Amino acid sequence: MYTLLIDPITEHPMPKPPEPRPQPTLLQGTLDVMLLSVLSRAEAHGYAIAREIERRSNNVLAIEEGSLYPALHRLTKRGDLTADWRISETGRRARFYRLTTDGKRRLAEQRSLWDSLSAAVNGVVSDDPLTSPSASFA
Amino acid sequence: MRFVRLILGDPDPRSQQEIERDIDDELEFHLERLEAEERAAGKPPDAARLEAQRRFGSLDHYRKLCLNLNLKERIMLQRINLALLVLVALGLGLTAWQSWAAQSRTANAVEGLTKQLAAMSANQATSQPQKREPSAASQAKGTSQDPPSQTIFISTWTSDTLTRAGAFVLPTDAKEASLRNMLILAGWDPSVPIDVQLRVRNEFGSPATKRVVIWKELNDPLQPDTSLAGYSEVFVQRVSLAADTTTSSPAATQPSPTPSASIVRTPATPDEHGKIADLGFNARVLSNFNTLRDECYREYDRVSTEAGLTLLTSRTETVLVVGAVERPGVYLLDTVRKSGEKVTELDVLLAAGASPDTKWYVVFNRVRPEYGQESRNFSAALYKRQLAQLKSDTIIVAFEGPDVAPRSSLQRLKPFNGSFEVFTSFTPEAAREWDRWDNYTDFLEKPEKIEGRDDLTALSITDHNLIRNAVDIDDPIGNRRLIGGLTADSQVNAELREILNHRQASSKEMEHFQTSMVKEDDEHSVNPGAVRTTPAFLRVRVYDRLAKKVEPIVELPYDEALKSDAQVPDGAYIEIKQVFK
Numbered sequence: 001m002y003t004l005l006i007d008p009i010t011e012h013p014m015p016k017p018p019e020p021r022p023q024p025t026l027l028q029g030t031l032d033v034m035l036l037s038v039l040s041r042a043e044a045h046g047y048a049i050a051r052e053i054e055r056r057s058n059n060v061l062a063i064e065e066g067s068l069y070p071a072l073h074r075l076t077k078r079g080d081l082t083a084d085w086r087i088s089e090t091g092r093r094a095r096f097y098r099l100t101t102d103g104k105r106r107l108a109e110q111r112s113l114w115d116s117l118s119a120a121v122n123g124v125v126s127d128d129p130l131t132s133p134s135a136s137f138a
Numbered sequence: 139m140r141f142v143r144l145i146l147g148d149p150d151p152r153s154q155q156e157i158e159r160d161i162d163d164e165l166e167f168h169l170e171r172l173e174a175e176e177r178a179a180g181k182p183p184d185a186a187r188l189e190a191q192r193r194f195g196s197l198d199h200y201r202k203l204c205l206n207l208n209l210k211e212r213i214m215l216q217r218i219n220l221a222l223l224v225l226v227a228l229g230l231g232l233t234a235w236q237s238w239a240a241q242s243r244t245a246n247a248v249e250g251l252t253k254q255l256a257a258m259s260a261n262q263a264t265s266q267p268q269k270r271e272p273s274a275a276s277q278a279k280g281t282s283q284d285p286p287s288q289t290i291f292i293s294t295w296t297s298d299t300l301t302r303a304g305a306f307v308l309p310t311d312a313k314e315a316s317l318r319n320m321l322i323l324a325g326w327d328p329s330v331p332i333d334v335q336l337r338v339r340n341e342f343g344s345p346a347t348k349r350v351v352i353w354k355e356l357n358d359p360l361q362p363d364t365s366l367a368g369y370s371e372v373f374v375q376r377v378s379l380a381a382d383t384t385t386s387s388p389a390a391t392q393p394s395p396t397p398s399a400s401i402v403r404t405p406a407t408p409d410e411h412g413k414i415a416d417l418g419f420n421a422r423v424l425s426n427f428n429t430l431r432d433e434c435y436r437e438y439d440r441v442s443t444e445a446g447l448t449l450l451t452s453r454t455e456t457v458l459v460v461g462a463v464e465r466p467g468v469y470l471l472d473t474v475r476k477s478g479e480k481v482t483e484l485d486v487l488l489a490a491g492a493s494p495d496t497k498w499y500v501v502f503n504r505v506r507p508e509y510g511q512e513s514r515n516f517s518a519a520l521y522k523r524q525l526a527q528l529k530s531d532t533i534i535v536a537f538e539g540p541d542v543a544p545r546s547s548l549q550r551l552k553p554f555n556g557s558f559e560v561f562t563s564f565t566p567e568a569a570r571e572w573d574r575w576d577n578y579t580d581f582l583e584k585p586e587k588i589e590g591r592d593d594l595t596a597l598s599i600t601d602h603n604l605i606r607n608a609v610d611i612d613d614p615i616g617n618r619r620l621i622g623g624l625t626a627d628s629q630v631n632a633e634l635r636e637i638l639n640h641r642q643a644s645s646k647e648m649e650h651f652q653t654s655m656v657k658e659d660d661e662h663s664v665n666p667g668a669v670r671t672t673p674a675f676l677r678v679r680v681y682d683r684l685a686k687k688v689e690p691i692v693e694l695p696y697d698e699a700l701k702s703d704a705q706v707p708d709g710a711y712i713e714i715k716q717v718f719k
Contacts, residue, residue, distance in 0.1 A: 066200035
């Protein structure tokens with residue numbers, strides 16, 4: 001006996017594995033401040049947050065999107081975010097996050113820290129002899 | 139703030155199952171949106187899914203992280219609560235003891251005073267010792283619950299020591315509901331000493347009182363005559379030969395029930411009603427898992443072949459439902475409703491017409507052993523929390539249970555309104571023959587490797603599973619479905635062209651197949667309802683399934699295959715596939 005299968009499911013040649021996108025290394029904690037910042041504009045679900053991060057970074061930052069969720073849950077547990085379930089634009093239920101008062105305060109703190117840190121790093125990395133005073137290393 | 143929240147209580151009112159469900163929904167929503175995005179960009183469904191998974195990362199890993207985050211405080215809170223409870227109990231105990239001690243001292247003092255008064259009396263010098271009356275309500279009441287009237291015994295474990303897999307019902311008379319009799323029912327030879335690990339459940343409480351359910355794992359070796367009366371469910375987890383076979387076996391030292399011991403040598407055959415009458419006790423076979431599954435899928439194959447083409451999308455699943463349902467059989471249904479809600483195991487049970495006697499069910503999955511097997515309660519109270527999404531190739535066995543749940547609660551369950559199709563109606567009559575059950579945990583421990591397929595492990599050696607995985611060459615998720623099956627022909631070693639030309643007798647069917655029309659009715663796609671008409675190329679592959687090779691032994695374009703005299707061996711599997719360049 002034999003078995004005959006007619007399978008209407010379409011098939012394409014095996015796709016080539018996509019080229020890996022260059023991934024800049026993120027400092028620890030930057031994901032949190034990015035999430036808080038995105039949500040400071042409007043409430044959103046995880047997928048929309050990921051898209052917004054991509055857009056704002058001009059597609060330079062493409063994080064592994066699943067990593068958003070432990071961060072979102074952690075921030076919610078901490079009280080910086082609050083979340084509820086709603087029907088999304090596709091008709092499916094999705095969890096929407098928004099900033100709390102505590103979250104806004106924390107965002108302001110983190111932004112200030114980030115500004116200080118990035119300025120300090122910039123100061124070291126972009127040392128221009130024309131603009132910065134010469135110094136000896138002695 | 140966190141410490142205060144811990145003291146005051148976990149503000150998250152959700153149960154663990156609800157938390158798990160929410161996490162699953164949230165992550166899967168994101169995945170689906172990614173997949174839709176990739177499909178909108180022009181990728182075919184398979185590539186879109188792969189890319190979505192790559193962009194998302196490991197679903198299991200992030201799921202676990204989220205779960206740990208959400209349950210961490212709850213676990214800590216439970217520990218704190220337990221500690222507080224112990225402290226309170228100790229405090230109460232201490233208070234009670236102090237009170238008793240004080241009362242005792244008082245009583246002694248009174249007694250002493252009485253004696254002194256009596257002694258002081260001139261005429262009545264005899265002291266009358268105080269009779270101690272037995273306390274009025276000193277006997278503890280028995281448990282308020284009515285013990286279950288019958289015990290469900292399930293054994294999905296077969297080995298040389300237990301030769302049958304199935305579900306059985308036994309009365310809870312203390313003598314008959316013994317471990318010995320249950321194991322004999324499962325094919326145990328009492329002369330062979332074994333160690334048994336069971337999971338038992340004791341469900342008590344009348345409908346008017348709060349129901350308490352206790353799961354208890356009995357890890358120590360049990361004596362065969364251990365009474366299991368009072369337990370509503372017994373589930374055999376593991377059986378092994380007793381470590382020390384030189385000591386006298388329980389079977390040798392205990393008197394064995396006379397009729398049973400002699401019958402076990404030749405496993406008793408159930409009658410047409412599934413009853414095994416000559417074992418010395420009344421038992422009823424509810425189902426033989428292995429045979430039912432095989433017979434159902436065989437019937438499914440036959441019916442689907444006769445039905446011709448069936449357009450299946452990756453959003454349909456097949457489920458076998460047997461047991462205490464009105465319409466047992468193989469079900470083919472969508473996994474997502476029009477509303478976007480997921481179809482659940484309970485939906486399938488309702489579609490199959492779960493009877494008022496259905497109390498709980500076992501779900502297991504043979505193709506995906508990692509899904510394991512679980513039993514769940516089927517009741518209105520737990521309905522909302524146990525919306526476990528249907529998984530592929532699931533087998534659901536519904537059981538009758540002890541009459542502890544109000545039947546009216548089952549009537550309040552909303553009926554399943556999703557679309558489904560019963561491919562075959564199957565009446566679970568008693569198994570006609572007993573098959574050995576290849577224990578699925580063996581696959582986990584000793585995964586079977588297939589040459590050239592490092593991504594596939596734990597494959598079953600049954601034909602259906604091999605075929606299914608053979609088809610999934612380009613789809614590691616394994617979401618394709620076997621829709622054809624055994625044909626009416628039983629030619630052996632026929633030529634390919636003969637087989638195909640015979641098959642081509644239905645020219646309308648092939649004409650339709652060659653002009654592919656794939657309807658996009660997935661509401662999550664960009665253009666729901668769109669119909670794509672694309673000329674398809676057909677490719678023929680022949681698999682020698684008995685040799686368990688994944689690569690086809692013949693692969694030709696359809697036109698060439700129609701003229702090919704390539705031999706098709708017995709038991710082969712022929713696939714005609716649409717291919718788009």
